Amino acid sequence: MRRLFLFFLTLPLLTTAQTDENLVQYVHPIIGTQRMGHVYPGATSPFGAVQLSPDTDTIPYEVNGKYNPDVYKYCAGYQYDDKTIVGFSHTHFSGTGHSDLGDFLIMPTVGELKLNPGVAGQPHSGFRSAFSHTTETAEADYYKVRLDDYNILAELTTTTRVGFHQYTFPPTDQAHIILDLMSGIYNYEDKNVWTYVRVVNDTLVTGYRETSGWARTRRVYFAITFSTPFYQYGARKYDRRQAYHGFWGHFDQNHNFPDLAGRQLRMHFDFHAQEGGKVKIKFALSPVSMEGALLNLRTEIPGWDFEAVRRQGQEAWNRELGKVRIDAGQEEKENFYTSMYHAFINPTVYMDVDGGYRGLDQQDHKADGFVNYTTFSLWDTHRALHPLFNILQPTRNADMIRSMLAHYEQSAEHMLPIWSHYANENWCMSGYHSVSVICDAIVKGNTPFDAGKALDACIATSQRRSFESLGVYIDKGYIPAEQDGVSVSSTLEYAYDDWCIAQAAKKLGRMEVYATYSKRSENYKNVWDPSVGYMRPRLTDGSFRKDFDVLSTNGQGFIEGNAWNYSLYVPHDPAALIAMYGGSKRFVQHLDSLFTMELPDKFFAETEDITRDGIIGNYVHGNEPSHHVAYLYNWTDQPWKTQERVRMILKKQYGPAPDGLGGNDDCGQMSAWYIFTALGFYPVAPGSDQYSLGSPAVNGATLRLENGKTFTITAENQGDKNVYVKKITLNGQLLTRRYITHQEIMDGGKLVFYMSAKH
């Protein structure tokens, strides 16, 4: 699956103050840009609000009224195999399977003005340009490419809220910067709700766009400054039709008219360029106002020194990456630090430098004492990403929880976020796993917020009867299959979330809540059919549904995981699960089958978000419900199989090449799995303070914690063959359990694995 790939690095020299190794050299944002990874190669800052990246196509969601399957490929706007770049837009999800964003496409061109993007297969059919990977460089917070049609060198970097473009033109009297306000990712007809642009003067443009895409009501404000004054500008409207707005003859609104609005708008700004002439653009975003965007712009990048901004951005990345320093080979370092990079680009900051942000209630708010974040892909990221943050980014994780609590306060449904971005709730996937994130932080003591109130929010969310069959779940202990297409997944996930609430309640001494939710957390048993040994759709009358295919997902009561995979989803009580399977031996046999069975072709046709690449046997690493599964051997008498499997998954599912991600990175969850697993442990059940021990894929690692302490991991005799753990010591003491605790990590210390080629 992995292909050989050479990375050409053009890193600027870092300041001498930075004495540690330059870790940015190991980050290759191009990894995962081919096929299913759905990450973007462009520039972004750690958790940055701006993701400035090339879009290789602007694919409509529909063609002739029918769903266009190609749109899925373009969740991040970029596919490695494409030959043209349409332009550079400022917002991108990283690794999602559904999408949105792609705001404010900028494209520099030369010669005759074209305002149509053109078609990929037809050279020069529009403003898009051919490009080649040989002239492309993708680094943390820096992207460079030559636009071959125009002989323009394009360079991009960012600060948290500002995209910085640097375009080097050939000598020309016809240099254009196109601002395409129609372009977007997952572009439905009618997705653009409204666009407003004001040309304030010949170097400053402000405006906003409102879209109704995945986020139902989403408005992004912008402010753009140009390093060079444009000598003219213009706009074209592509609205299907327009209301009558007085006597338009009062002005020629297509040329040099400073006050534009409509649904579908493209603009151009025209320059004269000398040899080596550069046009630089600072493009700031705000969730609140044009003034906010301008404030962000002026605060974050007061000057025009592109190299300095790039250097600052890469220094910021070095600081974040340096939270873990590993001793490993080149390839492992590239995998590891690219995973760190992908883990640390979301959730994203969602507020102006003065704290202003748009709330879920569509009103403006000020974040009081915290950084407000958005892009919560919680069904994915509660598993490993937020637990990773509890170790490496505890302050940010607490602020993310504060952001979730603000969402809760602003929610008309009085619920915590499910899948939320840009002041919208997208109601995506099963469960309500902000509960997991919050309770995990409470259990682990990372609570610089009001833990009691946070628990109340979790409880309120878990009692929202009108939410996806939750009422009947509360009443019956499971969701009848007649009522809900994902009845089994939801029952299992609710049971896990219930357990999380119980754990947090216990930690906070609220024993009545603990008792209630501990009871609810056993509801997974209600969809277990012992006669077949699977979780199975159950009907209202208590009987199991006859029609049942253990390999199918769609319509079978499951989502992104079939009965084989989802039946293992009791992360909070593997021992009980194993007992249901008939004990350790039968369970191991079952797990072994999962990893080794051969699947019929129809499985691939029917199953979402995966390709053969993302599958090992029937184990689907490309989707999340199985992410804890390889660690379940730890609860049997054959823990060495965990060690063997996780090393095999690392090798098969990750690699330092464009196709190096076996499935959607899902906002960092796939990468967080890599980081934990490569370090030798994994949070099987967030909400527990335990990390299940695996097999480190590094020789050593140092975790530099925010509390000033250091936790080191050493894997003696580690190698591709030496994947088995003979023994483990923690701070010199032999460890006889198969987990370490959060507190043990946060206290600092030394964990040593003694590796062997034999189990």
Place this chain on the structure above:
Amino acid sequence: MRRLFLFFLTLPLLTTAQTDENLVQYVHPIIGTQRMGHVYPGATSPFGAVQLSPDTDTIPYEVNGKYNPDVYKYCAGYQYDDKTIVGFSHTHFSGTGHSDLGDFLIMPTVGELKLNPGVAGQPHSGFRSAFSHTTETAEADYYKVRLDDYNILAELTTTTRVGFHQYTFPPTDQAHIILDLMSGIYNYEDKNVWTYVRVVNDTLVTGYRETSGWARTRRVYFAITFSTPFYQYGARKYDRRQAYHGFWGHFDQNHNFPDLAGRQLRMHFDFHAQEGGKVKIKFALSPVSMEGALLNLRTEIPGWDFEAVRRQGQEAWNRELGKVRIDAGQEEKENFYTSMYHAFINPTVYMDVDGGYRGLDQQDHKADGFVNYTTFSLWDTHRALHPLFNILQPTRNADMIRSMLAHYEQSAEHMLPIWSHYANENWCMSGYHSVSVICDAIVKGNTPFDAGKALDACIATSQRRSFESLGVYIDKGYIPAEQDGVSVSSTLEYAYDDWCIAQAAKKLGRMEVYATYSKRSENYKNVWDPSVGYMRPRLTDGSFRKDFDVLSTNGQGFIEGNAWNYSLYVPHDPAALIAMYGGSKRFVQHLDSLFTMELPDKFFAETEDITRDGIIGNYVHGNEPSHHVAYLYNWTDQPWKTQERVRMILKKQYGPAPDGLGGNDDCGQMSAWYIFTALGFYPVAPGSDQYSLGSPAVNGATLRLENGKTFTITAENQGDKNVYVKKITLNGQLLTRRYITHQEIMDGGKLVFYMSAKH
């Protein structure tokens, strides 16, 4: 033209503190609701932001892709001859010829829920209801009607920013309040840009709607409280299509779902009603935010006493109407005070109680030390309405000018408003007559604002070369007919505006500006064709266009006025105009012809915004360019013809009946003409401090000025036949001139006309 009409008054008792006569009794908002008046009969406060009025039809702008001429009838949402009411909406223009607004239609119904408005000709085809004028009452700030289909008594009153509904239901288990968020006036396909609604609890709903109608980008926020909790609610979306927003199955979004958004939305709120059961609704608007609407609601109407709010509203009207107390017959009082009412409902307040408003730059602002107004129909209202305000509402007029200056500050084009409403510039009609309003106030000394800066804004506006042929006008002194369809009108109006600037500059001692603009103000001469004695379209080469029809407007270089009428448009120098016509005698003959000639039928088919009702001979009172014309006899040796004509116009064009307005009231301009003329004087050229004297249609009048002084007018021996003025005294001194000055009025004093049946 006028029909007999009986007004049934149901005025509440006013407080005893109000010792003066109750003038509200003479106000009949129903006057002008039939045919062309385009006023609305509903409830509003003086200059109120809410105009809560029944809509008798919701007419689409287009039918099958073609302009629907019926939409013009519904500029105010109501036509007297209609038999059904669709509902009660909260914003209406008064008397316009183009339109917008009609926000947030509320309709109470009983029985089976219908969410479709139905069709006027088909009883019970939707939620609309039959009604009859016999159960309808329209007063200043109070409207009542019985909805016959449902036996519901509907009553409406307002404060400045809040509409107050009171619905008395028959006993029913199925009482509904429909909130139609699709309905609007001048409803284009795609006019609704976006709608957002949040049901906060069972008595509170907030939200906003953005439209792109006449105002290109217009957002109105609302907050609604109900006196009685609804027991359930629901919504239906009529969007043509919607983007995918996650798994909608998570919630049933049609029933009791508190968080709604879309383009086309209708909602219903359901109640149980007992005998005489009332559901009251307070519906607040804000230009800024839902919070702002809620603040307005709670500040302006904290309780639920409908009668008290109505009483306060009518007391406020009495205070405003009481600024002029007249001695006249019943019919004249009804005409006069209804004119006062129509003059004092626009421009409208456009800010929250805390001063927050949306600026033309689409950013939020706070009005600092002034009340921000909108709805500036300046082509109409600069003529008489703003001059009237300089006498009767000087504080408000200065605040309106401050609002115009804020608009200027926020304008991307750096221009004062042309036709502006709700933070938008509609670019409607010729000229830029905020210049007239501002310069008139400067000349008259009503300048509690920075007059120098205001003059600068006027000058900047007059130099905006890219605006409607202004560049070529500046260069050539006229607009070549090849370049502009309204070349003559614009040349004449620019020349008048230039003169206004000159007058203000003179007042402020800026003599260079005075000289420059005095010169520009003579440009009207450049479109005068002495060979035919008309203003005439002129070509670039200086020749006059051959093709020329003195009766036509369309395509002839004119707008809302043909060559006959527009050739008289030199309000700032009638003496020079008369000289061009060949002197007083020939000019009088010409004017006489204007008032007496018979027009061919095709004239009526071709001419905008008028019917035969609005025309006397070829004099078009229903359009504004002629409003000064009857006063031009004052510059000849036959001023008695001014006296005769203006009395004739008062009689023919105004009357206390539904069809009592001969043309669009145009945001109070027609009414302001009535008020001035009935009082015996008129501002022929705003920007001058002189009022041309006519023939009072009242026996006497007392103007109570804001400065505490009183100006009284007496018309001795006045009557329908005694329309001629034998002599005039001012403060006992014989007046030998044909005008009085602004200062003479503002100083207080006594003007006596001695009337006669003979001239």
